[in-house]
Amino acid sequence: MDLDDRKKTILKAIIQTYLETGEPVGSRTISKYTDLNLSSATIRNEMSDLEEMGYILQPHTSAGRIPSDKGYRLYVDELMQEKEQEVTEIKELMIEKTDRLEKVLKQVVRVLASNTNYATMITGPVYHQTKLKFIQLSRVTETQVLAVIVAEGNLMKNQLIDLEEAIDDEQLLKLNLLLNTQLNGLTLGEISLEMIQRMKQQAGIHSKVIGQVVDTVAEAIQGDEEDTPIYTSGATNIFKYPELADTTRASQLISALEDKRELVDMLKETSPGEDDASGTGIQIYIGKESPIQTMSDCSVVTASYDLGEGMKGTIGIIGPKRMDYENVVDNLKTLKVQLDSIFKKKDEPGT
Amino acid sequence: MDLDDRKKTILKAIIQTYLETGEPVGSRTISKYTDLNLSSATIRNEMSDLEEMGYILQPHTSAGRIPSDKGYRLYVDELMQEKEQEVTEIKELMIEKTDRLEKVLKQVVRVLASNTNYATMITGPVYHQTKLKFIQLSRVTETQVLAVIVAEGNLMKNQLIDLEEAIDDEQLLKLNLLLNTQLNGLTLGEISLEMIQRMKQQAGIHSKVIGQVVDTVAEAIQGDEEDTPIYTSGATNIFKYPELADTTRASQLISALEDKRELVDMLKETSPGEDDASGTGIQIYIGKESPIQTMSDCSVVTASYDLGEGMKGTIGIIGPKRMDYENVVDNLKTLKVQLDSIFKKKDEPGT
DNA sequence: TATTAGCACTCTATTTTGTTGAGTGCTAAC
DNA sequence: GTTAGCACTCAACAAAATAGAGTGCTAATA
Secondary structure, three states: OOOOHHHHHHHHHHHHHHHHHOOOEOHHHHHHHOOOOOOHHHHHHHHHHHHHHOOEEOOOOOOOEEEOHHHHHHHHHHHOOOOOHHHHHHOOOOOOOOOOHHHHHHHHHHHHHHHHOOEEEEEOOEHHHOEEEEEEEEEEEOOEEEEEEEEHHHEEEEEEEEOOOOOOHHHHHHHHHHHHHHHOOOEOOOOOHHHHHHHHHHHOOOOHHHHHHHHHHHHHHHHOOOOOOEEEEOHHHHHHOHHHOOHHHHHHHHHHHHHOHHHHHHHHHOOOOOOOOOOOOEEEEEHHHOOOHHHOOEEEEEEEEEOOOOOEEEEEEEEEOOOOHHHHHHHHHHHHHHHHHHHHHHHHHHO | OOOOHHHHHHHHHHHHHHHHHOOOEOHHHHHHHOOOOOOHHHHHHHHHHHHHHOOEEOOOOOOOEEEOHHHHHHHHHHHOOOOOHHHHHHOOOOOOOOOOHHHHHHHHHHHHHHHHOOEEEEEOOEHHHOEEEEEEEEEEEOOEEEEEEEEHHHEEEEEEEEOOOOOOHHHHHHHHHHHHHHHOOOEOOOOOHHHHHHHHHHHOOOOHHHHHHHHHHHHHHHHOOOOOOEEEEOHHHHHHOHHHOOHHHHHHHHHHHHHOHHHHHHHHHOOOOOOOOOOOOEEEEEHHHOOOHHHOOEEEEEEEEEOOOOOEEEEEEEEEOOOOHHHHHHHHHHHHHHHHHHHHHHHHHHO
16 A cells, blocks of 8 residues: 555544644544545544554544654654644753853753753763863872862862871872873773873872872773763653653653663763764654663654763653654754754853 | 550550551451450440540541541650660661762662652751851963862862952952851851951952952852752652552642752751750651641651761651551661761761 | 440441433445 | 444433431330
């Protein structure tokens, strides 16, 4: 059987109506809704075909049709038209410009959640590719040394080191120099254990203290890998969609959002390089396509962002399968533009 | 009418049964449950009295009784017996010892949530009373200066300052000295705007750069006030209690937990000094007593913790009114002991 | 006087049955 | 190929019937 234009038009109409109402769509509705000027009977025949082809399905014999995952997929890939760019330009997401990346991210999830009415999440940047800019050790008390590590993208890290024995100023100075000359300019990922070992030997095997300091610094640099921060917002939006709002499902979803650990993997999967056909870096997972099991009744839209200086991360939006894909995609695009404008502006004078 | 011992026993039995089952308790149940050896008819009479006195109430004519807020109050204040200390000793909450306060707090909420099956939250320390230990400015690039601020309790704060014009080493050194001599030993709360003004003048009005640095540092110190971090866990536990699990209520509660802003006020209200009769710093809010409106169907148990060095904060547990108060209180007590042992051990050698 | 057995009564929760209406599939006519 | 018409299906809702837990009251009992 052939999926001709008329079938597509009908499918599109079915899906769009269903996106709005969330109720199975009957033949009569479509007959009126479209400008095809076909009777409900004809539509019924076409719907029957569409069902056979797997694009729509019937919850029960005497109900209208709802889109299947396959139907949604087709809609997202072909049928859905993007909003005109003008609209995008006009809508300005209310994001306050601030230096603190963390604050920006928190705002972003919030704005997205309230704009789309879906649950949203965003990963903080993965710093693996970020270059080390600056390390400094300074003495706080006799036996306490503070290590401050600064990397590109203004990633900063503190580590207070309690020493077993005192360290003198000269040693500290030497260490500072050593750390900086050896590590500066390397990406956090490049700093390996062997390198640390070598440095420890160069610094002088005789001193336990030095070893301790180097170890702690190394730990601080590497430790960041595991716990990428994730911010979420609008988890309770899922209650707005009856098909997700039953206690067990909602509970699972919210737990997943609260827990965040699972999310990391999912968002990492959307590797920042991997772009979709349109080159926007936006990916749509429908139903079972979703990487997380608990979300197989949902759709997940992810987008990667790149703020320069190795600050890359991922945004995710979770909603019902009948989510307003156009709006979501549109929002994400607008967001990208704005993030760029916030951060590029900041970078230009520096570069 | 008099609330004699027998009435108390019956009330206690009613409440305890209700805590377990969540269903209205009938006279027959009590007649069998207690060792009073009274017939259900007698119990009925007593229950009738208890209802008149306002300790229990009937959801409808032909149902059993459930405790009223007043009933719970009496139970919590008088009837509930604390578990023996032994039990407390045995139970060891699985808290990994780590330096990072933040990690400890995250663990604490998690453990508490899974131990109690209620939603939990904890505020990070309020640093208002914490003394400044150490400030250091260091140059990162020509026009970038990094300020590191360390206060008691190992509170650390970084602030990268983008300068409008370059600053030379000498000036930086001078500033470092000035900041340290002026501010060291003061609590974060004591550092006022006037003080900053005065310092700026002393440092030399001629230089905009110096003003900028001082301003930013001041901002960093004060800025912390507003956004005390709050960690939450087990929000979805509320779905375990049918009386809270309906969509609207659950949604409100979870939103409150996600949003956190409201929580701050609530937890602040439990001022760390304010202890209850037993001197444990544990407070119980039943139903409408709760400071937050959305939680008027819940009970909230709060406890303050004090880790020394000005690190004080509050823990909160949110559950249904029929929460297992004994278990919650017990858990909180155990937790206090453990937190002490983690942090005191760390402090001793230093002191 | 306090306790208890017994019984009528109340009220929710559950099940059963009936009714409605949206929507389909099929057939026959256009 | 399209459409009108009709019988049929099935969820959703409403009404009625039933069951059972629990009460309050009265009268008998210790």
